[in-house]
Amino acid sequence: MNIDLKAEAITPRRHTFSHIARRFGVDKPASRYEEATFDVQPMVNFHYRPTYSPQFELYDARRTRIVMNDWYVFRDPRQFYYASYNISRAAMQQSFDDAVNFVEKRDLIASVDPAWRDLFAAWLLPLRHVEWAANMNCQLIADWGFGTQITSAAAFCGADRLGIAQVISRIGLLLGQGTESALKDAKTQWLEADVWQPLRRLVEDQLVVHDWFELYVAQLIVLDGYIYPLATGAFDRAGAAHNGAPLSMMTGFLGDWYADNSRWTDAVIKAAAAESDANRIILGEWFERWSARAEEAVRPIGAMVLGAEGDAAVDAAGARLRERMIALNALEAREMAA
């Protein structure tokens, strides 16, 4: 283009959208995250009630018991919008691919103590079904949640959970030497083995919860708050004595992902709790109800992997989760004694 205009001749007339300037109280440039999320969801003047739930509007804050004056206080510290999310996950996936290729090329799985390898398959592979349910739960939050800030992050988390389920599946194909046998065995365990039934019951019970914020607490805080620390902590460490390092290389991304996701879930819980005592009471109620269930559900899995030390590992995960909720001001410290 061959236009030399004086700079002042092309001065912007405004710096961002009006709805964002109203939030800032001033018209100043906004970030891509802010422009992509603030106030994007339609708020009023819906034309028809949903035929599948006529008691609600199409987007309706009353779909949860949590009450917020402004639903745009759930800022994602990662500031994910679609582009930054995908670029981040492409990189995360690449590091997993590199690890698996490294292990596969050198046939490192053959060097793992076979008993540990089988135990590893027994605890890791059924978890892909838990991830699949987590995916469905995130879709429900993206569907019925309120405000683009939380629903878009939930949609990304849902995509993460499908991706994690697929990564675990890929490990399963590797453990099955290129066949589905290990995945099929794991699914049979998931459906039938006693050790998995309390967890499967819990997961199916979550699938009929319609309060999306309750599901947020039940899945993303509580259930993830038990499973991820165990899988990436005590379970992983138990493999060290059995030359489990190649397997740890492949599951290392789980810990990275959980740390990343927790930055977001911490921010959400903190904001909801800071809003009101009423919210804090509801969050506490949900936390107690679902953590009691989760603790009971993971206990047999802890025992399967860690034997006599399983209970202590589960208790430690529960205690850490409770401390986290207290630090976010979502639980009273005195409840620790209970």
Add this chain to the structure above:
Amino acid sequence: MTPRKMSLKQKYGAYTRGLDWKPTYQREDDVFPFAKYEGIKIHDWDAWEDPFKLTMDAYWKFQAEKERKLYAVIDSMAQNNGQLGITDARYLNAVKLFIQGVTPLEYQAHRHFAHLARHLPGAGLRVAAQMQSIDELRHCQTQIHTISHYNKYFDGIHDFTHMHDRLWYLSVPKSFFDDATSAGPFEFLTSISFAFEYVLTNLLFVPFMSGAAYNGDMATVTFGFSAQSDESRHMTLGLEAVRFLLEQDEANVPIVQGWIDKWFWRGYRLLSLVGMMMDYMLPKKVMSWGEAWETYYEQAGGALFADLARYGIREPKYADVAKAEKGHMTHQAWGIFYNYTHAAAMHTWDIDEAHMAWLREKYPDTFAQHYEPRYRKWREQAEEGKRFYNNGLPQLCQVCQIPMAFTEVGDPNTISFRVSEHGGDRFHTCSDGCKDIFDHEPEKYAQAWLPVHQIFQGACGGATLPEVLDWYHINQGADNMDYAGSPEEEQWNRWMEGRRPVVPVAAE
């Protein structure tokens, strides 16, 4: 035993539907409570063939690469004053219509494909729906980021979500999408994935994207191109989903046919905004609405419905009306906007001689006889300083919500007008197509939030026009009124002064 190598299909199955199981602690009907109430019968969800076998790892990598390229263009557009490269400031009105009317629909599509991703009982379809869900979020967000730059210089863009929830002409796209998202999951698939994304998509996106290309809007062109691979997945999903419904049970055929009839007409009425944009708002024209309709609907749609005939599906009802109206529809729509530009967040303008010549050529049977005289009269009025604005409030169609200005087929001097009774009230519709839709679900359409009714009821900021416009967040004297005399015109002329010849509208 040597392990047998898994086929791609088996592998993809392991990565998707292999994750799923039949619940036993909860009833399946409680886990998927919305799968049966529409009357659609699915006997075997496993019969669903995944049309594209995309795993998340491939998705992330592919999409990340596209985003890197797209944002490089968006950045350079901002750094290099890309807005100076467009043909004429009037072009921006197409962009305004797009961000006010279409971008919010991308967002709603995102949310509702998440609904399908949660609530369809078939695991294969759930996976396809969730990829589309985040694709649509992508479209919404990349459109905001692209158009954000124009917002810094041009009017009518600055409060698009607020306006989408309120403005009279934006209730046309909003009610269209609310209609789909308030329906059951199978009607949604038929309406959005099939009727909209498959049958009518070329009439929505192609005109906007080619319009951008012809008019120097490189940023919009880039996001349009970048969305193409997403859209081809969406189209495939729409076609395969409808085939699947038709194949599962014969009893599904009449239900799906009813939805095709309804959503064809709903989509067609929505497209009157796009047709008007094509024929009137692009300084450099791509093709006329009439030509686009012939190519993308009459020919392509004809072949599609011939193919679906083996399931017992026929062409949508009232396709003949759309064909008969194609020489009139866009001129009548432009007339509405010209009349009510004082209440719109975009501009309209005098149709100059070159543009009239183009319209005469494209619409030889209708334009000179019925519409040219009207424009000449409006020009005279404007030259006398009495630019015509209609200060009354129009009656809106209860279904499509377009002001009642479309005429009877074969009688361009008579406004088409239908009446239905429901619950002791009278409801007005613009056409047999809209009346059928109303009569089939009167409880639903009686609920519609009609902007004009709402103004009369005092729900829109006050009883006077300036109060209503404030409530709309229209910057009066900048966002609205004729292009002639607007701040945008002044700015554009200042930018272009001595730099380049003013592009005559309709130059080709």
